[in-house]
Amino acid sequence: MNPKRCAACKYLRRRCPKDCIFSPYFPPSDPDKFACIHRIYGAGNVSKMLQQLPVQSRAEAVESLSFEAKCRVEDPVYGCVGMISLLQTQIQKTQTLLAKTQAEIAVAQAKHSQTQVNEFM
Amino acid sequence: MGGPGSSSPCASCKLLRRRCAKDCIFAPYFPPDDPHKFAIVHKVFGASNVSKMLQELPVHQRADAVNSLVFEANARVRDPVYGCVGAISYLQNQVSQLQMQLAVAQAEILCIQMQHEQPLQSHHQVLELDQEDKALLLNSNNINNCNNDNNNLGYAMSSGQFNSNFASPSSIMQMQMQMQMQDPLKQESLWT
Numbered sequence: 001m002n003p004k005r006c007a008a009c010k011y012l013r014r015r016c017p018k019d020c021i022f023s024p025y026f027p028p029s030d031p032d033k034f035a036c037i038h039r040i041y042g043a044g045n046v047s048k049m050l051q052q053l054p055v056q057s058r059a060e061a062v063e064s065l066s067f068e069a070k071c072r073v074e075d076p077v078y079g080c081v082g083m084i085s086l087l088q089t090q091i092q093k094t095q096t097l098l099a100k101t102q103a104e105i106a107v108a109q110a111k112h113s114q115t116q117v118n119e120f121m
Numbered sequence: 122m123g124g125p126g127s128s129s130p131c132a133s134c135k136l137l138r139r140r141c142a143k144d145c146i147f148a149p150y151f152p153p154d155d156p157h158k159f160a161i162v163h164k165v166f167g168a169s170n171v172s173k174m175l176q177e178l179p180v181h182q183r184a185d186a187v188n189s190l191v192f193e194a195n196a197r198v199r200d201p202v203y204g205c206v207g208a209i210s211y212l213q214n215q216v217s218q219l220q221m222q223l224a225v226a227q228a229e230i231l232c233i234q235m236q237h238e239q240p241l242q243s244h245h246q247v248l249e250l251d252q253e254d255k256a257l258l259l260n261s262n263n264i265n266n267c268n269n270d271n272n273n274l275g276y277a278m279s280s281g282q283f284n285s286n287f288a289s290p291s292s293i294m295q296m297q298m299q300m301q302m303q304d305p306l307k308q309e310s311l312w313t
Contacts, residue, residue: 040174042167049165049201057202064206068193076174077182080205081189087212094219101226108233 007034012043021050025062033066040069132159137168146175150187158191165194 008022009015011034016023022043026034037046046065050058071080078085130141131148136159141148147168151159162171171190175183197204 040166040170042170045165045167045170049197053201061202064203067206068197068204072174072193076178077186078189079193080209081192083209084205084212087209087216090216091212091219094216094223098219098223098226101223101230105226105229105233108230108237112233112236 004028007031008038008043011035011038021047025050025059036069036073037062037065040072041065129153132156133163133168136160136163146172150175150184161194161198162187162190165197166190 005016005028006020006023007026007028007030009020010028011031022034041049046062049065050061053061068080071083075082129135130139130153131145132151132153132155133147134141134145135153135156147159159168166174171187174190175186178186193205196208200207203210
């Protein structure tokens with residue numbers, strides 16, 4: 001067996017051809033990356049997805065797939081959708097707090113202006 | 122598919138062209154009137170992977186799991202490069218910007234409070250955050266947050282359109298860890 005097989009071909013126990021679609025993105029030094037992606041998406045689906053993308057976009061696609069696969073392994077019910085939900089909640093809370101703080105500023109500024117007017121009169 | 126007593130096969134078994142068993146794992150979540158739902162999940166994840174994932178979950182969690190898988194699959198079909206990660210990146214930028222605005226507003230409250238505590242001091246000691254200071258603080262935050270890839274994403278979620286600069290998944294995971302470690306929302310106002 002070719003000792004320089006990519007992580008994908010090592011995992012799938014097959015020969016790693018020169019034009020292997022996985023090899024640029026799954027180096028043998030990181031076997032977990034492919035294992036995780038394969039567990040969630042399957043090698044066939046990932047291969048199809050990559051084939052449908054221009055070469056310059058494939059690295060980013062693999063990274064995002066890897067991220068989503070890791071999220072799904074860590075949270076089998078919600079995956080990365082849980083993170084989206086968390087962020088949306090955080091945005092709502094921060095917006096509420098910001099509105100409250102800005103209202104307090106408006107009240108404080110109004111009081112301050114009134115105080116200054118009273119002092120001059 | 123059978124006599125008048127039999128129900129129609131679920132969307133999954135229809136697509137996979139197989140008999141829909143009584144205990145079909147997909148049937149509760151992929152009704153026959155919504156074929157697109159299973160089609161998109163099958164396209165991205167594959168029926169056997171979805172089946173395995175559902176089998177590993179308790180029954181009461183499977184509906185939520187299916188919904189999140191459908192969501193992710195839709196995101197991936199709309200954006201084959203970034204999928205859901207594009208939306209996460211956008212939302213994280215939004216959180217950062219809001220937190221910065223909040224910090225500026227809280228600083229302004231503090232300044233006003235200090236003014237109230239020292240009303241008779243010399244004019245030069247009065248601190249004010251004018252529009253220029255606020256803009257400077259907000260701009261420096263924007264530069265930090267936009268120091269990402271230059272790809273612009275058009276991404277539609279149920280709540281609207283997103284344009285996002287994609288941050289690398291490693292930086293997203295770092296932010297996730299930070300979110301878990303600290304409490305970014307300081308709920309108490311400086312007035313209390």
